[in-house]
């Protein structure tokens with residue numbers, strides 16, 4: 001497939017193609033001479049049905065890597081291909097469209113909208129996509145409430161973020177990333193504010209999405225509690241990917257490797 005083709009045909013084309021593929025990618029913030037070289041020569045591919053964990057200490061480049069894979073930031077060097085489209089060739093609008101169609105993002109700092117209720121925050125990706133018919137809107141509300149319930153937030157659907165604690169806000173952000181059934185969920189330290197029980201709820205939900213829908217996950221974490229569910233673990237150290245380990249017995253759906 002031509003990687004410069006239109007976004008419209010990309011989402012359905014070649015379901016076996018990698019969802020996201022980074023080749024020889026560098027990220028430098030603030031100019032190449034005096035800037036911060038946050039990522040060095042990154043090669044990474046995420047396929048359908050994988051749960052990939054990116055581990056690394058504070059400042060190792062986890063958020064930078066996720067922002068590049070999630071089309072929120074451009075690479076300084078190297079190529080990023082998402083759903084067979086070469087991202088650097090896309091217009092801003094096409095890139096936003098591709099991100100909206102394909103990717104659900106859990107931000108490290110949640111990025112909830114304070115003047116919207118928990119349910120409205122969760123519904124946002126669907127409301128941004130298109131004007132929903134009445135029946136579709138009812139179904140979207142039901143799915144938002146289902147996700148909030150699965151994350152232990154059934155009684156908080158009508159609460160505004162300022163009234164929620166950090167654990168509850170983080171779970172609202174997770175529900176928002178899943179509402180539109182994205183093929184790829186990119187989650188930046190999604191359990192950093194959760195206790196053991198809530199972490200298990202989240203990882204069980206991720207695993208169910210993976211098993212039932214083939215959803216892929218790219219998760220940044222410093223939290224070893226997440227690792228029992230992942231199919232592949234990558235280590236970042238000072239912006240370089242180091243060891244790559246595939247956990248035995250946890251192959252992605254349909255994997256040939």
Ligand SMILES: Nc1ncnc2c1ncn2[C@@H]1O[C@H](COP(=O)(O)OP(=O)(O)OP(=O)(O)O)[C@@H](O)[C@H]1O
Pocket residue numbers: 029030036037038056057058059060061062063064065108
């Ligand atoms: N917008 C930016 N401008 C300048 N430097 C940045 C920017 N974002 C990140 N950096 C720098 O890039 C490096 C990697 O940062 P990044 O946030 O990707 O790491 P991280 O692994 O996510 O850290 P943490 O565990 O604290 O979330 C750090 O040196 C950081 O200071």
Ligand SMILES: [Mg+2]
Pocket residue numbers: 062063064108188
């Ligand atoms: Mg980070």
